[in-house]
Structures are given as structure tokens and as C-alpha cells.
Amino acid sequence: MGWYNKRLAKSIWVFHMSGSPCNNCDIEILDLLTPRYDLERLGIKLVGSIRHADVLLVTGIFNQKVAPKLKRIYEQAPKPIFVVAIGTCPASGCCFKDSYNAVAKREDILPIDLYIPGCPPKPEAMIEGVAKLVEVLNG
Amino acid sequence: MSLQMVFYLLVFPGLLFTAVLGLSIGWLDRKLSARFQYRVGPPFLQNFYDFIKLLGKETIVVRDSVHSLFIAAPFVAFAMLVCISTLIGVALFYKQGFLGDLFVLMYLLMIYSIALILGGSATGNVYSSLGAGREIKMLLADELAFILICLVAIVKAGYEIGLAEIAAVQQARGAFIASPSGIIAFLIGLICIQAKMALPPFNIAEAETEIVEGPLMEYSGPPLAFWYLNHFMMFTIYPFLLILLFWGGFSANGLGILWFSLKYLLIVVVMIILKNTNPRVRIDSALRFFWRIAFPISFIALVLAVLGV
Numbered sequence: 001m002g003w004y005n006k007r008l009a010k011s012i013w014v015f016h017m018s019g020s021p022c023n024n025c026d027i028e029i030l031d032l033l034t035p036r037y038d039l040e041r042l043g044i045k046l047v048g049s050i051r052h053a054d055v056l057l058v059t060g061i062f063n064q065k066v067a068p069k070l071k072r073i074y075e076q077a078p079k080p081i082f083v084v085a086i087g088t089c090p091a092s093g094c095c096f097k098d099s100y101n102a103v104a105k106r107e108d109i110l111p112i113d114l115y116i117p118g119c120p121p122k123p124e125a126m127i128e129g130v131a132k133l134v135e136v137l138n139g
Numbered sequence: 140m141s142l143q144m145v146f147y148l149l150v151f152p153g154l155l156f157t158a159v160l161g162l163s164i165g166w167l168d169r170k171l172s173a174r175f176q177y178r179v180g181p182p183f184l185q186n187f188y189d190f191i192k193l194l195g196k197e198t199i200v201v202r203d204s205v206h207s208l209f210i211a212a213p214f215v216a217f218a219m220l221v222c223i224s225t226l227i228g229v230a231l232f233y234k235q236g237f238l239g240d241l242f243v244l245m246y247l248l249m250i251y252s253i254a255l256i257l258g259g260s261a262t263g264n265v266y267s268s269l270g271a272g273r274e275i276k277m278l279l280a281d282e283l284a285f286i287l288i289c290l291v292a293i294v295k296a297g298y299e300i301g302l303a304e305i306a307a308v309q310q311a312r313g314a315f316i317a318s319p320s321g322i323i324a325f326l327i328g329l330i331c332i333q334a335k336m337a338l339p340p341f342n343i344a345e346a347e348t349e350i351v352e353g354p355l356m357e358y359s360g361p362p363l364a365f366w367y368l369n370h371f372m373m374f375t376i377y378p379f380l381l382i383l384l385f386w387g388g389f390s391a392n393g394l395g396i397l398w399f400s401l402k403y404l405l406i407v408v409v410m411i412i413l414k415n416t417n418p419r420v421r422i423d424s425a426l427r428f429f430w431r432i433a434f435p436i437s438f439i440a441l442v443l444a445v446l447g448v
Contacts, residue, residue: 004195007188007191007192007195008192008195010185010188010192011185011188011189011191011192013189035173035176035177035178038173038178038179038180040169040173040178040179040180040181041173041178041179041180041181041182043181043182043185043188043189047352048347048348048351048352048356049351049352049355049356049357051199051356051357051358051359051363052352052355052358052359052363054192054196076199078196078197078198078199078359078360079196079197080196080197
């Protein structure tokens with residue numbers, strides 16, 4: 001898989017799904033995809049359908065209602081797929097960790113490969129995270 | 140002879156040449172679009188990386204889909220495009236053809252659209268079938284004007300219906316684009332290929348922000364890779380067809396290759412500028428544009444061509 005992963009690292013298509021966030025991270029992801037940061041020069045492209053995606057970006061604490069949908073979206077993705085969790089919420093629960101409807105263990109819903117903490121993380125931090133993913137793929 | 144045919148089909152004007160040139164010109168499309176938005180843009184080999192990556196992904200066949208149709212559609216479309224590129228390329232570069240190959244070409248182009256429609260409606264997805272429906276309407280919209288401008292080229296060439304003969308007449312008597320009917324037909328043809336390639340403002344069937352890629356939504360892995368390749372192969376096929384029909388074809392002597400490349404690049408750049416400066420139109424306004432404006436204008440061009448102007 002080493003050879004293929006190197007090819008994959010050059011062309012990462014991203015699908016964005018929000019798992020009950022406060023929307024700040026989502027807005028920051030949209031900032032990331034603007035001409036100012038120009039992710040297309042790294043081969044990263046936002047796609048509209050999970051069937052085309054290589055990376056699933058998720059935000060937020062996963063609450064009871066959205067968790068089955070997240071799981072289903074993940075299962076609909078063609079493998080190999082990597083899950084990148086944006087923001088402090090998926091990493092620690094942030095200020096919503098004691099919320100009545102948050103799932104107990106987010107790792108049971110999705111196998112998260114990379115956490116990018118921050119509330120919300122700056123686009124530069126997300127680019128650094130993606131660069132780390134590329135580094136791992138390159139071996 | 141048969142070995143030569145295989146060479147035509149698989150290497151020079153056919154598969155390999157069209158695919159490599161198409162993916163490279165696809166880079167020009169993405170790079171210029173990026174410069175329009177003050178971005179840096181992707182590296183030169185980006186489309187090749189994307190294609191190879193998609194070949195290695197998992198293929199998901201949707202349970203509710205018509206499995207055989209779903210898988211066959213992109214490959215049928217790909218085969219059609221290889222045939223079309225061979226027909227056009229052989230007429231352009233080798234000055235060969237058979238009687239009525241322009242009509243065969245029109246049918247093959249239609250089969251490509253039909254493959255897209257069948258592939259989209261085979262998935263069983265609501266958005267895909269919406270996209271397939273829109274593709275049918277776009278086919279109804281642009282086909283009439285497209286056939287009329289092909290007829291203009293036939294009439295201008297003295298009622299010759301072979302691609303090679305049309306090119307030969309232009310080599311002898313000057314390109315059709317220099318005449319009023321020729322230039323009108325060429326401009327309408329430019330808009331028609333914009334619609335046939337589903338580029339903005341006519342990317343109605345594959346509207347990413349509205350019906351999430353339409354017919355391609357449920358595709359993944361190698362079938363998606365071939366839809367991707369098909370899209371970029373059309374970047375060579377349609378400009379070549381326009382040059383062949385109206386702009387003097389190809390001559391291998393001296394500056395001929397340079398002129399041909401410049402003409403090709405000019406057509407592609409105009410298409411990219413049109414793509415980047417126009418928002419997507421609605422399906423009804425596209426239909427109205429093609430039937431109420433493009434059709435009468437191309438009909439006028441045909442009448443002018445019959446009158447010999």
C-alpha cells in the first residue's frame with residue numbers, strides 16, 4: 001500500500017460533515033477552502049459527495065441524534081478513508097462535555113485518525129494537520 | 140492495415156494521445172481558473188494524480204441500483220469517446236475517413252450523453268436521477284443547434300459529408316471561419332460545446348452546489364476515474380472538431396503544427412474564460428437560450444451558407 005498511499009497523498013479529496021458543532025469550526029473550514037489559503041495547490045479539493053472523498057472532516061461533539069448518521073456516512077465512503085476531527089469538541093468535548101445528549105465515546109462512532117484541536121483552529125493549524133497526514137501517508 | 144487501425148485507436152489520435160493531452164489541458168483549465176481567483180493553482184500532474192488515486196479506491200455498487208448498467212455506463216461512454224477521438228483525429232492528421240463519418244460522429248456523441256443519462260438513472264439516487272433528467276433536457280436543447288452548425292460545414296464544403304473532405308476543401312479554398320456564415324456557425328458551435336461538455340454556465344446536469352454532481356454522485360473508485368477521464372478527454376475532442384469543421388483543419392508542413400496548437404489553445408482559453416465569468420443558468424433559461432436564440436442564429440447561418448455567403 002506504500003506506493004498507493006504516496007499517490008493518495010498528492011490528491012486528497014475532502015468531504016465535510018458537521019457532527020453537532022457550534023458551527024464555528026465549520027465556518028473556519030470554509031475559510032480554509034477560500035482562495036486566500038488555496039488548498040488546490042496541495043491537491044486538496046472539496047467534493048460534494050462522500051463517494052468521492054478520501055478524507056472526512058468532522059466537527060463537534062457527536063450527539064445522540066447525529067451519531068447514527070455520522071456512522072452511516074462513514075460506512076458509505078469508499079475505503080481507504082481517513083477521518084480528521086476539527087476543533088476541541090471531538091478531541092475533548094470542550095464546554096459541551098457534560099451535555100445530556102453527547103455520545104459517551106466518540107471513538108466508537110468513527111475511527112478518528114487525526115485531531116486538530118482549537119476552538120476553532122486557525123486555517124493555518126488545519127493546513128499543518130493536513131501536512132502531517134500527508135507526511136504519514138508518505139511513510 | 141489492421142495493426143495500423145489498432146495504432147490509430149489506441150495510440151496516436153485515439154486513446155493515449157487524447158487522454159494525455161486532455162488531462163494536461165485539464166491542468167490548464169484548473170490553473171487558469173485558479174489565476175482568475177488570485178490563487179496559485181495545482182501542479183501540472185495533478186489530474187494524473189487524481190486519476191491514479193481514483194483507480195485505487197474501493198468501488199461501491201449501490202444496492203438499489205441496476206448493477207450492470209451502473210458499472211457499464213462510464214466504460215461505454217469512455218469507449219464512445221475513444222471512437223470519436225479516433226474518427227476526428229484520423230480525419231485531422233491523416234486526412235482519411237469514410238462516407239458520412241460526420242453523421243456517425245453525431246450519433247456517437249449522442250450515445251455518450253445517453254450513457255451519462257443511463258448511468259445517472261441506474262443509481263437509484265434522487266439527486267442522480269434529477270441530474271439525468273437535466274442531462275436529457277440539455278441534450279434536447281443543444282443538439283438542434285449543434286446539428287445545424289455541422290450542416291453549415293457540410294453545405295460550405297459543397298455538400299461533402301466526410302470529415303476529411305470538409306478539411307480538404309478548406310485547405311484548398313481557405314477556412315470557413317473567414318466567411319459570415321462560417322464565423323456565426325463557429326461562435327454558436329463554441330457555445331454548444333460549452334453545453335455539451337457541461338462547463339459553466341451550462342453545468343446544470345452536474346451542478347455541484349445544487350444536486351451534488353448529479354449523475355456522478357454515487358460513483359466511486361475506477362468508474363468515477365473513467366467519468367473524470369471522459370470529462371477531460373472532451374477538452375481535446377470538441378476543440379479539434381471545431382477546428383476541423385470551420386478553422387482549416389491541420390497541415391503538417393512548416394508552421395502548420397504551430398498554427399494548429401495556437402488555434403486549439405485559443406479555443407480552450409475562450410472556453411475557460413466563459414466558464415469562469417458566467418454563473419450557472421437555470422435549466423429553463425438554458426433551454427430558452429438554445430431554442431429561441433442559438434437555433435434561429437444557426438438557422439440563419441445555414442441559410443447564408445446555402446446562399447453561398
